[in-house]
Amino acid sequence: MKNVKTFFIKTYGCQMNELDTDVMAGMLKNRGLFQVADENDADLLIFNTCSIRDLAERKAMGKIGRLGRMKNRDAVIGVTGCMANAKKESLFNKLPHIDFVLGTNNIHDLNNVLDDVLATKTQINRTDGRFEHEIDYLGASREDKVKAHVSIIRGCDKFCTYCVVPYTRGPEVSRSPQSILEEVKQLTQNGYKEITLLGQNVNSYGKDTPETNCLFHDLLYQLDKIPGLERIRFMTSHPIDISTELMTAVRDLPSLCEFVHFPLQSGSARILRKMHRMYNPEQYMEKVLQFKEIHPAVVLGTDIIVGFPTETDEEFEMTFNAVKEIRYGVGFFFAYSPRKGTPAIRWQDDISEEVKQVRLQRLSKLQDEISKEQRSDMLDTTVEVLVEKISIKEDHMLKGRTRCWKNVIFPGTPDLIGTLQRVRIHSYSHQTLIGKIVN
Ligand code: SF4
Incomplete structure (x- = not known):
């Protein structure tokens, strides 16, 4: 292996992965490496992968696999992200040309792993089940100079039956309020105007650390006091944890934007039960109405999965009608795809691709019409x-x-x-x- 002077990182998936990429890029730059935009110029290639959807995983596997077939040079190749956590050392069987596998809970260890790979010339797997380390977020190398992502909680304890996150990212671990406040203060001093607080379920923040006496809304009240911080956003949320205190904070805190991700997933009680979402449509609707009563200007965003196993036409209509009634500001619609390692894999993926696509298109068309009406309502404002x-x-x-x-x-x-x-x-x-x- 030659001396490693340049690196290239390809990121798949969500904002959490983008932030992890920024952190790893910062660590490598501090080590003296230079980031390049063309993978052919890199001595170190990192693929920060996603396991949420089958397509994301196949894309990454295909890309890394092709590199192996072309590998006529001695670049170091590492796989990080959710796929690393899910597949661990078994990735070495499928991708024998890669040099290391680094889990999402281990990115703080990137430089040590790289040193070990270079010194021993052996394949290294470092994938802990639980997140226990403070990451150097202050050293993250951020491209955007106006908005920044800030991680506040990692992992998820909800175990929705279709989702790999609790298995890949592990249980919820909240970051200390002091460390978050310090990072946001520094970002604000560096000119950032907007921060988005990130976590698989930010509303659970602080529940695993009762000793800090700081739940999500408490953290928001503290962040709002930081001079120069104009906007706070957060994502993603689980409706079950959206509390009255949080709704009140959205109304009362000047910096907290009144746009809230409130993912419904399905309008059918039976499908929600099968998804293990822990609410039914009536309870969800009650919270929506409560939120709109507390803060009439709030705008909600949603995620919906269509074609979940056994979803009937009537159950899809319930979802369609809920979207029509709630009039979200933003909707992200997905066709269900089975994921290995999730409870839902035991159910037959019995809704055809064709039906899923028809359902997706109907929702997208509906949301387009709603969004167009919302834009029209904003004329002359x-x-x-x-x-x-x-x-x-x-x-x-x-x-x-x-x-x-x-x-x-x-x-x-x-x-x-x-x-x-x-x-x-x-x-x-x-x-x-x-x-x-x-x-
Ligand atoms: S709340 Fe459900 S969908 Fe979201 S990360 Fe946790 S298990 Fe996955």
Whole structure:
């Protein structure tokens, strides 16, 4: 193996993985390595993988497998992320050319593992079941200079029957409030205006650490006091843990955006039971109504899975009608795909791909119509926009988001990036509001 001077990281999956990539990139840069955009220029290749959907896993396996067949040079190859946790050393059988497997709970150990690989020239697997270490988030190498992700809890204890996360990422482990506050203070001092608190279920924050006496809403109240922090978002949530205190915090804390991820998954009580979601449609709806009563301006986002084993047409209609009634601001719709290692794998994946696609398209069309009506309702209103970047599609236009996660473009100069602007909406396109800055 030659001397390792450059590295390339490919990230699959969610924001948690993106943040883990930033942390690993920071560690490697601190070690003196240079990040390259072309994998062919790299001495070290890391694939930060995802196991949530079969497609994500097949993509990563295919990509890494192809590298092995082409491997006529001595780059070090590592696999990290959920696939590493799920498959552990068995990955060496499928991908004999890789050099290390590093679990999501072990990324703090990346440099040691790399040293061991280089010194011993043997394959190394480091995949702990439980997360027990403080990661160097302050050293993360972040591309975005306006918005930052901040991890507050890792793992999940909910065990939804379709999901691999509790098995790949392990049980919930909350980070200490002091360490989160310190990181957010530093990010804010460095000019970041918006932070998104990340976790598989952020609403569970602090339940595993009663000694800190700091639950999720308590943390939000402390973060809101940080001078210069304009916006706080969080994802993802489990409806069962969305408390009255959290709803009140969304209403009362100026920096906390009134856009909340509130994933329904299905509108059928039987399917929700089969999914082990721990609520039924009535309980979910009660919380939605309570939230809208406490804070009428709140906008909700959802995830829905269609074609869960045995889902009938009538049960899908229940989901469709719930989406119609609740009128989410954003909807992410997925076709069920069985995942090895989950309880749902024991049920036959009996809904055909064709039916799943029809159900998906009906939901997407419905959400498009709802979103279009919502954009239309915003005509001639003035919204607060955090300016994020130059629009790549339109000349001399800037792009940003409202507090409720709507895309807005408007004329402006790059010096406004990172500032909050008031923008008057005069028109809209398929996905975007179009406006003009007002003083
Ligand atoms: S709440 Fe359910 S879907 Fe979300 S990470 Fe946990 S087990 Fe998976």
